[in-house]
Amino acid sequence: xxxxxxxxxxxxxxxxNKKSLKCEQHMGHRAMYWYKQxxxxxxxxxxxxxxxxLSINESVPSRFSxxxxxxxxxxxxxxxxxxxxxxxxxxxxxQEAGVTGELFFGEGSRLTVL
Amino acid sequence: GEDxxxxxxxxxxxxxxxxxxxxYTDSSSTYLYWYKQxxxxxxxxxxxxFSNMDMKQDxxxxxxxxxxxxxxxxRIADTQTGDSAIYFCAEKTSGTYKYIFGTGTRLKVLA
Numbered sequence: 001x002x003x004x005x006x007x008x009x010x011x012x013x014x015x016x017n018k019k020s021l022k023c024e025q026h027m028g029h030r031a032m033y034w035y036k037q038x039x040x041x042x043x044x045x046x047x048x049x050x051x052x053x054l055s056i057n058e059s060v061p062s063r064f065s066x067x068x069x070x071x072x073x074x075x076x077x078x079x080x081x082x083x084x085x086x087x088x089x090x091x092x093x094x095q096e097a098g099v100t101g102e103l104f105f106g107e108g109s110r111l112t113v114l
Numbered sequence: 115g116e117d118x119x120x121x122x123x124x125x126x127x128x129x130x131x132x133x134x135x136x137x138y139t140d141s142s143s144t145y146l147y148w149y150k151q152x153x154x155x156x157x158x159x160x161x162x163x164f165s166n167m168d169m170k171q172d173x174x175x176x177x178x179x180x181x182x183x184x185x186x187x188x189r190i191a192d193t194q195t196g197d198s199a200i201y202f203c204a205e206k207t208s209g210t211y212k213y214i215f216g217t218g219t220r221l222k223v224l225a
Contacts, residue, residue, distance in 0.1 A: 042215035090156055105156035
């Protein structure tokens with residue numbers, strides 16, 4: 001199983017809503033990532049979890065709150081978002097940092113904030 | 115700096131070869147990758163190369179690395195319409211989790 005599964009595929013929310021994006025992998029990878037991608041742009045790193053601990057936070061606004069309940073699951077909790085937060089949110093996983101570390105991406109969750 | 119530059123657009127005819135170029139600036143990069151992204155989808159790893167290699171071939175894909183010039187290229191032989199996508203190069207230093215992605219090249223294959 002070399003899949004990273006993301007749900008939901010599409011999400012529309014208002015600025016006062018609270019929602020969550022979910023990500024799951026069963027490859028035994030110990031690093032999991034959230035990226036944000038705007039149209040025609042490269043992915044921008046948001047967060048990295050390594051061994052279920054937050055390893056990198058790229059100065060992401062607190063309205064985005066990541067959570068790693070176990071080594072296979074990664075969530076991104078969303079609250080009080082702005083229209084400019086509309087984007088494709090990509091989850092990825094990899095082995096430990098010291099090895100070749102290919103990133104395996106999910107298909108993404110397309111978020112629209114009204 | 116951590117800039118990874120790619121040309122924005124490439125158009126080729128079906129059956130021709132495509133060459134997508136990438137220039138990076140971080141000389142400590144250990145691994146360099148090529149990813150493909152089709153519309154509405156995530157990124158798919160195509161191939162990668164270690165910084166101590168000059169070339170890697172994998173079926174229709176050939177990766178060339180010129181470490182002195184910090185230049186990476188991806189050649190796709192016998193390009194097909196299914197190869198139409200955005201291609202991102204990426205670099206990473208061993209021991210880190212930070213991947214630096216290039217600006218992306220949109221490849222259009224004409225039938």
